[in-house]
Amino acid sequence: MDLIQLLFVIIGLLLGSFLNVCISRIPLCKSVIFPRSVCPSCSQQIKFYDNIPVISFVFLGGRCRLCKARISWQYPVVEILTGTIFWITYLTYGAQVRSFILLMFFSSLIVLIFIDLNERILPNIITLPGILLGTACSFWISIDDPTGLFVLKNLGISEQLEWRVSFTNSLLGIFLCGGFFWIVAGIYLYLKKSEGMGGGDIKLIGMIGGFLGVKLGFLTIMIGSILGTLIGLSFIKIMNKDIKYELPFGSFLGGAAIVSALWGQQIISWYSNVVNSIRIQGF
Numbered sequence: 001m002d003l004i005q006l007l008f009v010i011i012g013l014l015l016g017s018f019l020n021v022c023i024s025r026i027p028l029c030k031s032v033i034f035p036r037s038v039c040p041s042c043s044q045q046i047k048f049y050d051n052i053p054v055i056s057f058v059f060l061g062g063r064c065r066l067c068k069a070r071i072s073w074q075y076p077v078v079e080i081l082t083g084t085i086f087w088i089t090y091l092t093y094g095a096q097v098r099s100f101i102l103l104m105f106f107s108s109l110i111v112l113i114f115i116d117l118n119e120r121i122l123p124n125i126i127t128l129p130g131i132l133l134g135t136a137c138s139f140w141i142s143i144d145d146p147t148g149l150f151v152l153k154n155l156g157i158s159e160q161l162e163w164r165v166s167f168t169n170s171l172l173g174i175f176l177c178g179g180f181f182w183i184v185a186g187i188y189l190y191l192k193k194s195e196g197m198g199g200g201d202i203k204l205i206g207m208i209g210g211f212l213g214v215k216l217g218f219l220t221i222m223i224g225s226i227l228g229t230l231i232g233l234s235f236i237k238i239m240n241k242d243i244k245y246e247l248p249f250g251s252f253l254g255g256a257a258i259v260s261a262l263w264g265q266q267i268i269s270w271y272s273n274v275v276n277s278i279r280i281q282g283f
């Protein structure tokens with residue numbers, strides 16, 4: 001690991017510590033900047049040397065220095081996860097504008113993943129600005145997706161400027177991925193007379209489509225649904241929960257979006273190779 005890699009990991013760990021604050025305060029509608037963090041048990045302010053990512057948790061044996069109450073495992077997990085994602089993003093895209101935009105996207109997703117896991121909500125205060133941000137960023141980094149070009153050609157717009165194609169891809173991502181969820185949610189509501197997918201999920205997939213475009217947006221839906229079904233149903237079986245137990249679908253979508261953004265193109269070409277080789281073998 002060279003110096004720049006180490007720097008990305010350290011920034012990731014420190015930002016992860018801030019994301020923990022967002023995860024616990026945003027659902028309570030509290031400021032994420034003031035006041036300084038306190039122990040949820042004894043309400044004593046946490047000293048800066050007890051707030052060093054991962055290290056303090058290990059050093060304190062996972063307990064508050066003053067009242068010895070257990071500190072949630074979620075704190076070091078979020079910090080390590082953020083540090084690792086920062087590292088992988090640097091290894092994949094280097095120190096470019098694309099990496100910084102992706103890291104902003106991933107950080108918002110990490111907050112949403114854990115809020116949905118804890119509270120079963122996906123706050124508008126993250127998803128709505130996220131949709132706008134994804135669209136704004138499409139001007140800087142080009143979204144590589146054939147859908148935008150196809151639509152522009154069929155609209156009779158012949159001059160293909162890179163930003164125009166990318167911006168079209170972002171808009172199509174928001175409306176096609178979000179629209180798909182909106183229709184599925186509507187059908188579910190009509191058939192089952194109960195809400196299966198909330199408005200939060202629709203806005204989240206809209207945000208993901210806005211950053212990644214239609215192709216990777218739908219890949220996210222596919223991976224998220226597979227993960228949700230496999231992990232969710234195993235969890236219900238192992239923990240003996242009711243089949244109607246509400247699963248955090250947003251958490252699965254968030255995780256799937258990170259995977260799609262980092263390895264989506266590889267997954268799609270791997271999949272089409274498998275399909276082609278099956279075809280050649282004559283099945």
Ligand SMILES: [Zn+2]
Pocket residue numbers: 039040041042043044064065066067068069
């Ligand atoms: Zn305490």
